Amino acid sequence: MAQTPNWDPPNTNTPTAKTTVTSFRVIEALLQHKTSGVSELAAEVDLAKGTVHKHLNTLRQLGYVVKDGTTYRLSLSFLRIGTTIRAAIPLYSISQAPLESLAEATSEVASIVVPENDWGIYLSRVQTDEERVLSIQEGERIPLHATAGGKAILAYMSEAERDRILEERGLPAITDKTITDAEKLKKELQYIYDKRSATDRGEHRIDRHCIATPIVDTDGRAMGxxxxSGPAERMAQKVEEYDIPSIVSSTANNIQTQFSRSVNSAQQ
Known part of the structure; x- marks a missing residue:
């Protein structure tokens, strides 16, 4: 199973607070390992145990880390932050019912991916009885160039913005199916733009296939x-038997129409 690398942010001249960066390195390590002791965390983030212990104590005092015996874990305070942020995004509430219908109709995982800080973020995922455990959770970030949702978003960006993202993030290979050639990706993005449909056949996870359609705003830019997605063999079979791209496109159109109506109503 391919894992998305925890790439560092692009190298810019923007000033950063090293203490804050260190705290979030500790947070990310705890997120990955669920629970961990000071020694394990120190080795993971390559810092002195005393430094890691100080950051853990600070996060604990602020209510963002819980100590269980000799190990630490992230607290549910992060849940409050995440759910509050997501609830403020209109696309989330509008998309829930259509996503549930899509998942029920196809028995595959239906999701909304949105762009943020040059990544794709899973805003929402609806699982099915055939796939009770999701390998990628809501809130996880994915590389735009290696996923169907990400490529659908890239295809509807301005050329200048797209070129900047690809130059700063690069085209790292997540699997041996990932497109790593800029010209090849550019041609595929044009095809996606023309067809309004994107595919990912093992480019992010070798055992998964995915189909995506962009949700565009009034300016023609993809807001998500x-x-x-589903197991490669099962998805390939369903694509042959049913018009899956049209079903996904219909869902995206439904969400896009509802979003436009909500915006128009708010402006009246």
Whole structure:
């Protein structure tokens, strides 16, 4: 199973607070390992145990880390932050019912991916009885160039913005199917733009296939994408038997129409 690397942010001249960066390195390590002791965390983030212990104590006092015996874990305070942020995004509430219908109709995982800080973020995921445990959770970030949802978003960006993202993030190989050639990706993005449909056949996870359609705003820019994903063999079979791209596209159109109506109503 391919894992998305925890790439560092692009190298810019923007000033940063090293203490804050260190705290979030500790947070990310705890997120990955669920629970961990000071020694394990220190080795993971390559810092002195005393430094890691100080950051853990600070996060604990602020209510963001819980100590269980000799190990630490993240607290549910992060849940409050995440759910509050997501609830403030209109696309989330509008997309829930259509996503549930898509997942029920296809028996595959239906999702909304949105762009943020040059990544794709899973805003929402609806699982099915056939896939009770999601390998990628809501809130996780994915590389735009290696996923159907990400490519759908890239295809509807301005050329200048797209070129900047690809130059800063690069085209790292996540699997041996990932497109790492800029010209090849550019041609595929044009095809996606023309067809308004994107695919990912093992580019992010070798055992998964995904189909996506962008959700565009009034300026024609993608504010997100509807994706449908499942095991490679099962998805390939369903694509042959049913018009899956059209089903995904219909869901995206439904969400896009509802979003436009909500915006128009708010402006009246």
């Amino acid at each position: 994408a509807v994706t449908l």
